[in-house]
Amino acid sequence: MRSVMRRVTTMTFSYFLQSPPLPTSPKLFFSPRQFSLFSLLPLPNQRFITPSHSSRLRLRGFSTKSIPKMQDSGAVSYLTHREAAEIDETLMGPLGFTVDQLMELAGLSVATSIAEVYKPSEYSRVLTICGPGNNGGDGLVAARHLHHFGYKPSICYPKRTAKSLYTGLVTQLGSLSVPFVSVDDLPEDLSNNFDVIVDAIFGFSFHGAPRPPFDDLIRRLMSLQNNEHIVPKRPVIVSVDIPSGWHVEEGDHEGGGIKPDMLVSLTAPKLCAKRFCGPHHFLGGRFVPPQVAEKYKLELPSYPGASMCVRIGKPPKVDISAMRVNYVSPELLEDQVETDPTLQFRKWFDEAVASGLRETNAMALSTTNKDRKPSSRMVLLKGFDENGFVWFTNYESKKGSDLSENPCAALLFYWESLNRQVRIEGPVERISEAESENYYHSRPRGSQIGAIVSKQSSVVPGRHVLYDEYEELTIKYSDGSVIPKPKNWGGFRLKPNLFEFWQGQPSRLHDRLQYSLQDANGNSGWIIHRLAP
Ligand SMILES: NC(=O)C1=CN([C@@H]2O[C@H](COP(=O)(O)OP(=O)(O)OC[C@H]3O[C@@H](n4cnc5c(N)ncnc54)[C@H](OP(=O)(O)O)[C@@H]3O)[C@@H](O)[C@H]2O)[C@@H](O)CC1
Numbered sequence: 001m002r003s004v005m006r007r008v009t010t011m012t013f014s015y016f017l018q019s020p021p022l023p024t025s026p027k028l029f030f031s032p033r034q035f036s037l038f039s040l041l042p043l044p045n046q047r048f049i050t051p052s053h054s055s056r057l058r059l060r061g062f063s064t065k066s067i068p069k070m071q072d073s074g075a076v077s078y079l080t081h082r083e084a085a086e087i088d089e090t091l092m093g094p095l096g097f098t099v100d101q102l103m104e105l106a107g108l109s110v111a112t113s114i115a116e117v118y119k120p121s122e123y124s125r126v127l128t129i130c131g132p133g134n135n136g137g138d139g140l141v142a143a144r145h146l147h148h149f150g151y152k153p154s155i156c157y158p159k160r161t162a163k164s165l166y167t168g169l170v171t172q173l174g175s176l177s178v179p180f181v182s183v184d185d186l187p188e189d190l191s192n193n194f195d196v197i198v199d200a201i202f203g204f205s206f207h208g209a210p211r212p213p214f215d216d217l218i219r220r221l222m223s224l225q226n227n228e229h230i231v232p233k234r235p236v237i238v239s240v241d242i243p244s245g246w247h248v249e250e251g252d253h254e255g256g257g258i259k260p261d262m263l264v265s266l267t268a269p270k271l272c273a274k275r276f277c278g279p280h281h282f283l284g285g286r287f288v289p290p291q292v293a294e295k296y297k298l299e300l301p302s303y304p305g306a307s308m309c310v311r312i313g314k315p316p317k318v319d320i321s322a323m324r325v326n327y328v329s330p331e332l333l334e335d336q337v338e339t340d341p342t343l344q345f346r347k348w349f350d351e352a353v354a355s356g357l358r359e360t361n362a363m364a365l366s367t368t369n370k371d372r373k374p375s376s377r378m379v380l381l382k383g384f385d386e387n388g389f390v391w392f393t394n395y396e397s398k399k400g401s402d403l404s405e406n407p408c409a410a411l412l413f414y415w416e417s418l419n420r421q422v423r424i425e426g427p428v429e430r431i432s433e434a435e436s437e438n439y440y441h442s443r444p445r446g447s448q449i450g451a452i453v454s455k456q457s458s459v460v461p462g463r464h465v466l467y468d469e470y471e472e473l474t475i476k477y478s479d480g481s482v483i484p485k486p487k488n489w490g491g492f493r494l495k496p497n498l499f500e501f502w503q504g505q506p507s508r509l510h511d512r513l514q515y516s517l518q519d520a521n522g523n524s525g526w527i528i529h530r531l532a533p
């Protein structure tokens with residue numbers, strides 16, 4: 001009992017994902033012709049910008065709890081070619097950015113957008129086609145990040161510039177053994193060799209008709225979509241900022257251009273993005289300072305948490321029946337696991353925490369009432385050891401009443417990014433009042449008051465009822481005095497008689513190792529069985 005409580009008070013959990021490190025590169029090679037352009041005069045072409053109602057752009061800090069915004073295109077600002085070029089120059093002039101920095105952040109946004117939708121387990125072979133300008137540079141940076149994310153990128157970069165930023169990016173890719181392929185060595189039909197094609201050919205400075213060799217490369221991208229009915233799986237096309245070949249403002253006005261599956265708009269979408277009909281429109285380039293947002297009246301979605309990208313536009317329509325992941329994991333073998341399931345749980349729990357998972361200690365708790373009617377909900381594990389697994393709740397809640405009618409329960413953990421599931425079953429008992437008191441007073445005072453206010457699982461006439469009582473008690477205890485634990489609030493401990501450790505494997509041939517408690521000659525011990533998946 002003691003050791004559980006010790007853990008309760010000393011365990012710390014990593015709740016927040018770490019932000020990716022911001023790359024720094026001090027080189028500046030652009031001649032800054034841009035200083036005169038930053039003025040606060042209204043722009044003649046502001047009619048293109050959706051009026052800002054309640055500016056959704058959050059430039060100070062971010063909420064780690066925010067849900068990724070999925071917006072109608074009407075709520076997002078679109079930039080003309082001129083505005084895009086002006087913002088570029090303003091950022092790299094009076095606002096003190098270097099092109100290296102912006103390109104690094106842009107390329108990182110592209111790579112993270114790809115990783116949100118196209119997982120490396122299924123879409124590992126990436127061809128990045130890079131054009132001669134900064135759009136091509138974004139492609140080079142994205143390819144480097146994709147390599148580090150576990151993809152296998154190749155680059156086609158036919159018109160290289162001699163500037164040090166670009167030669168540096170090429171050297172970096174070379175040091176990672178990322179192959180460069182010439183246009184001649186690329187297969188005419190790209191469908192068999194690649195899962196993703198990153199179109200980083202032209203950005204917002206594209207004009208006229210594409211010249212060789214890019215005309216041919218764009219034609220190959222178009223023919224991928226024309227062959228869609230003949231090839232079993234064509235690569236997806238991800239366009240950086242502008243689908244190459246499209247007019248920057250009018251888009252694919254003649255309808256014969258490439259049709260990307262994903263568009264990653266940078267800074268803010270350009271007008272052509274209004275014509276984008278693919279399933280995945282993302283925004284990247286999380287570096288817009290308030291001066292730029294205000295001057296251009298930018299209405300943009302907020303980035304969730306520490307993310308470098310955010311989905312814009314409508315969420316894609318999905319065929320739920322086709323949603324599936326093919327798990328690929330190291331094997332889970334009988335001779336590699338601990339003989340004691342609590343130690344095995346400790347090992348997996350620590351690995352889940354180390355992997356950066358949020359709320360590793362969140363678990364589904366299933367109970368049944370006297371009529372054997374089951375009921376599940378999430379609770380937080382607050383400690384575990386050989387004596388059992390502990391969580392806290394209201395004893396008069398639905399789960400509390402179920403557990404008094406049938407003191408047996410099942411716990412379930414799912415650690416998605418590790419392809420792991422753990423099931424634990426056994427009898428349940430209340431922990432001692434002293435242990436509950438101890439834990440209750442370790443919680444934030446607001447949560448202590450919340451526990452008094454909430455007659456958990458009872459019907460409440462409205463949120464205000466909870467709030468009013470919460471306010472009242474907050475004032476009452478504002479002197480810092482001890483907030484008494486409600487009698488009906490405390491911990492439960494499940495003492496396991498069964499564990500199952502599940503590790504997802506390809507073709508649904510998962511590993512399942514079940515530990516059951518068996519009695520032999522008056523002693524109980526754990527027996528491990530492999531179960532069919
Ligand atoms: N804050 C921002 O805004 C940020 C912007 N960023 C990125 O920068 C991109 C804009 O970059 P950019 O200005 O270098 O232009 P981009 O379109 O890549 O290339 C121009 C090159 O293409 C050539 N070219 C043009 N037309 C052609 C044709 N028909 N056929 C053949 N070639 C043609 C042209 O040659 P020229 O015509 O001048 O001889 C020149 O060499 C932007 O979209 C975004 O991706 C991010 O990195 C960071 C933040």
Ligand SMILES: Cc1cc2nc3c(=O)[nH]c(=O)nc-3n(C[C@H](O)[C@H](O)[C@H](O)COP(=O)(O)O)c2cc1C
Pocket residue numbers: 359362375376377378379380381391392393394397398399400456457
């Ligand atoms: C991630 C997560 C953790 C939760 N942790 C707890 C908890 O530790 N204790 C608790 O009483 N409720 C917790 N809740 C709320 C429960 O899921 C549930 O809504 C509440 O306990 C009432 O359940 P019942 O009516 O079945 O008793 C949590 C919810 C979530 C989503």
Ligand SMILES: Cc1ncc(COP(=O)(O)O)c(C=O)c1O
Pocket residue numbers: 380392393443444447
């Ligand atoms: C109703 C309720 N009670 C208790 C908890 C556990 O909170 P704590 O970590 O403060 O003990 C939660 C967590 O979500 C909860 O929602």
Ligand SMILES: [K+]
Pocket residue numbers: 135199200201202203239240241242243244
């Ligand atoms: K592009």
